[in-house]
Amino acid sequence: xxxxxxxxxxxxxxxxxxxxxxxxxxxxxxxxxxxxxxxxxxxxxxxxxxxxxxxxxxxxxxxxxxxxxxxxxxxxxxxxxxxxxxxxxxxxxxxxxxxxxxxxxxxxxxxxxxxxxxxxxxxxxxxxxxxxxxxxxxxxxxxxxxxxxxxxxxxxxxxxxxxxxxxxxxxxxxxxxxxxxxxxxxxxxxxxxxxxxxxxxxxxxx
Amino acid sequence: xxxxxxxxxxxxxxxxxxxxxxxxxxxxxxxxxxxxxxxxxxxxxxxxxxxxxxxxxxxxxxxxxxxxxxxxxxxxxxxxxxxxxxxxxxxxxxxxxxxxxxxxxxxxxxxxxxxxxxxxxxxxxxxxxxxxxxxxxxxxxxxxxxxxxxxxxxxxxxxxxxxxxxxxxxxxxxxxxxxxxxxxxxxxxxxxxxxxxxxxxxxxxxxxxxxxxxxxxxxxxxxxxxxxxxxxxxxxxxxxxx
Ligand SMILES: [Fe+3]
Numbered sequence: 001x002x003x004x005x006x007x008x009x010x011x012x013x014x015x016x017x018x019x020x021x022x023x024x025x026x027x028x029x030x031x032x033x034x035x036x037x038x039x040x041x042x043x044x045x046x047x048x049x050x051x052x053x054x055x056x057x058x059x060x061x062x063x064x065x066x067x068x069x070x071x072x073x074x075x076x077x078x079x080x081x082x083x084x085x086x087x088x089x090x091x092x093x094x095x096x097x098x099x100x101x102x103x104x105x106x107x108x109x110x111x112x113x114x115x116x117x118x119x120x121x122x123x124x125x126x127x128x129x130x131x132x133x134x135x136x137x138x139x140x141x142x143x144x145x146x147x148x149x150x151x152x153x154x155x156x157x158x159x160x161x162x163x164x165x166x167x168x169x170x171x172x173x174x175x176x177x178x179x180x181x182x183x184x185x186x187x188x189x190x191x192x193x194x195x196x197x198x199x200x201x202x203x204x205x206x
Numbered sequence: 207x208x209x210x211x212x213x214x215x216x217x218x219x220x221x222x223x224x225x226x227x228x229x230x231x232x233x234x235x236x237x238x239x240x241x242x243x244x245x246x247x248x249x250x251x252x253x254x255x256x257x258x259x260x261x262x263x264x265x266x267x268x269x270x271x272x273x274x275x276x277x278x279x280x281x282x283x284x285x286x287x288x289x290x291x292x293x294x295x296x297x298x299x300x301x302x303x304x305x306x307x308x309x310x311x312x313x314x315x316x317x318x319x320x321x322x323x324x325x326x327x328x329x330x331x332x333x334x335x336x337x338x339x340x341x342x343x344x345x346x347x348x349x350x351x352x353x354x355x356x357x358x359x360x361x362x363x364x365x366x367x368x369x370x371x372x373x374x375x376x377x378x379x380x381x382x383x384x385x386x387x388x389x390x391x392x393x394x395x396x397x398x399x400x401x402x403x404x405x406x407x408x409x410x411x412x413x414x415x416x417x418x419x420x421x422x423x424x425x426x427x428x429x430x431x432x433x434x435x436x437x438x439x440x441x442x443x444x445x446x447x448x
Contacts, residue, residue, distance in 0.1 A: 007214075007293050008432045012406045013221050014383040015229075015397060016368065019316045023306025023332045023368055030317040033272055033330045035262055038302075061234035068318075074253060074376045084252035084374075098254030105318070122247055133249050135379055140231030142222035142400050144379060148249075167242055195235050205216060205241035206250045206377045 013143035020070050020137060025102050039101075042073060042114040044094025049078025049118070052187045054149065054178065055111035058103065058136060061196030065108025069138040073099045073112060075131075080118035087120075116151065122162045129157035129164070136193065146204045149191050152177040167202055175201045211437040212246040213377045214293055222400035229396045230357050246377060251436075253376040256302040256336060265334045268307075268347035272330030279329035281310025281348030285418055285426040286384065289341040290371060293435030297341025303431075304370040305345055306332040312351030312363075321353055346424065349386065357396055364391035364398065373433040384429045385411045 021029040027037055043051075054073075058066040075097050076082045081089035083097045091097070103110045114132075122128040132149040150158055158164055158177070167173050178189035193201045224236035244250070264271050269278050286305070290298040308314045308331065311323035315331050329348065337343045350365045366383045373379065385392050392398055392411065401407050409432075418426035 006295065007435065008291060008295055009220060009406070009409065010217065010293060010434055011371075011380060011382050011409060011432045012401050013380060014368075014400075014410070015232075016370075016381045017383075018318060019306065019314045020368070020381075022314055022316050022330075023304050024370060026330070026332055029315065031272075031315055031330060033332060034265065034334075036260065038256070038260060061236075061238075064234075066235065072379070074249070076249075082248060082252040084255065087248050087252050096254060120248055123245055128247060128249065131249070133376055135376070137381055138235065140229070140233075140235035142224055142226060142229070142232055142236075144381060145224075145237065163244060163247075166244065172239075196238055200237055200239055202239075203237050203241050205218065205243045206246065 015139060015142055016070060016137040018068050018139040020068070020139075021102055024070055024100060028102050039072070039099045042075070042096055042099035042112060043077075044092065044096060046092040047077055047095050047115045048092065049115035050187060051113070052116050052189055053111060053113050054132070054189045054191060055109065056191040056193060057108050058110070058138070058193045058195065063197070065103070066138055066195070067103055067105055067108040069108075069110070069136060070100065070102050071110060072135045073101075073114070074133040074135070075114065076117040076120050078115055078118045080120040082120070119157060126162045127157070127160065129154050129161035134193075145195075146206050147193065147201055148176055148204070149178050149189070150176045151180065151189060153180050172202050175199055211439050213251070213375060213434040213436050216434065219402065220406050222402070226396075226400040229400050232400070250377040251375045253372060253374055253378065255300075255374075256372070257300075258336065260302075261334055261336065266343075266345050268330065268333045268345060270346075271333060273328040277328045279309060279326045279348050281326075281329075281351075283346070283424040284349050285344055285346055285420070285424050286367060286412065286429060287342070287344035287415075287418060287426065288412075288428050288430040290337050290343065290431045290433060291341055292373075292433050296435070297337070297339075298373055298433055299337055299339045299341055301337050301374065302334060302372045303337060303343045304332070304334040305347075305367050307347065307350040307367040308353055310348050310351050312353030323351065323353070352391055361396060362391050362394070364389045364395055369431065371431055371433060378433040380431075380433060382431070383410060386427060387411055387414045
């Protein structure tokens with residue numbers, strides 16, 4: 001026998017289930033309970049940088065949209081600063097960096113509005129290309145899935161990004177690139193997430 | 207400012223795997239490739255922060271937060287309380303804990319729930335709170351009922367409260383479910399059984415806590431939550447280079 005280490009074990013994950021909206025987005029579940037729902041305003045009114053809309057679908061292994069998913073986004077501001085004491089620098093008043101969206105129950109489409117983040121420091125003096133960290137939960141997802149949305153037009157920064165370059169299969173890297181378009185003056189990035197099957201999105205163990 | 211250090215790697219053999227055949231919805235929603243392992247960067251060690259301006263004091267009282275004036279929901283009145291700790295046993299203060307659940311009859315207030323048990327006009331079924339400086343949280347609510355669900359023909363969910371916890375870094379983000387001591391449905395549930403080990407399942411079962419009851423008023427269950435812990439910085443493996 002040896003001495004016992006006294007670390008605790010992390011609480012195991014369980015699926016968020018079909019009624020995740022009740023807890024985390026009750027307005028969408030069909031009732032009004034809180035004065036303020038959280039997560040609908042990511043950037044706030046004072047953030048500098050390019051205003052963008054991010055939209056997409058979450059698609060399951062049969063090719064069908066997942067209509068009961070909840071996504072959370074976590075991102076830096078346009079200067080590459082997260083609103084957290086362990087990120088060096090300041091963020092604008094009202095910049096949350098965090099958002100929460102659910103899909104349309106009929107179509108599975110989700111979307112949020114924010115600003116395009118800047119590059120952030122990577123490990124060992126490297127630089128990470130602009131990206132939005134995403135976390136996806138739903139019925140049938142036993143533990144939240146982490147991925148990153150990168151911007152396809154950031155060609156040079158993406159080519160040097162240490163996380164993208166960690167992905168050995170170059171073909172799979174494209175699953176992390178959101179496609180830019182201009183819809184009547186609004187910049188839209190399209191990011192479909194494939195849980196399984198052809199072009200399965202890269203998910204990370206962070 | 208202390209030098210940020212990594213979170214301990216998640217023990218993926220302790221958590222449920224993505225693909226669990228007997229929980230049928232997972233079959234088409236589980237990635238088939240292995241996850242790509244990332245060493246933590248500033249993107250993972252930081253995370254959103256919440257304050258008392260984000261929520262209202264009544265938000266943790268599910269007996270009151272949706273009830274008509276002078277009324278309260280039907281059901282066994284409970285206090286659900288505990289601490290949020292990290293794997294080092296340290297409290298996680300000022301972190302947002304959100305909870306949602308069915309009413310005492312097993313029915314959710316959700317447009318997609320069609321179970322024949324009735325909606326309780328005085329029960330919304332969601333609450334939220336911030337842990338205090340010692341990582342302590344509590345909710346007042348009614349004990350949720352078991353409910354049937356479509357998986358096998360005759361599956362029933364044990365009584366449970368869904369819980370969402372943030373921690374201080376996005377790497378700690380967690381959703382889980384709290385079960386209640388003595389429920390015979392726990393051992394039968396395909397969602398519970400997505401978790402490989404009995405010890406891990408046991409850690410999701412809240413204990414009857416008679417010391418925390420309010421006599422003649424409210425019974426209590428204790429549910430501690432553990433989030434990922436972080437390396438110390440004795441020997442630095444610095445995230446941001448030298
Ligand atoms: Fe449930």
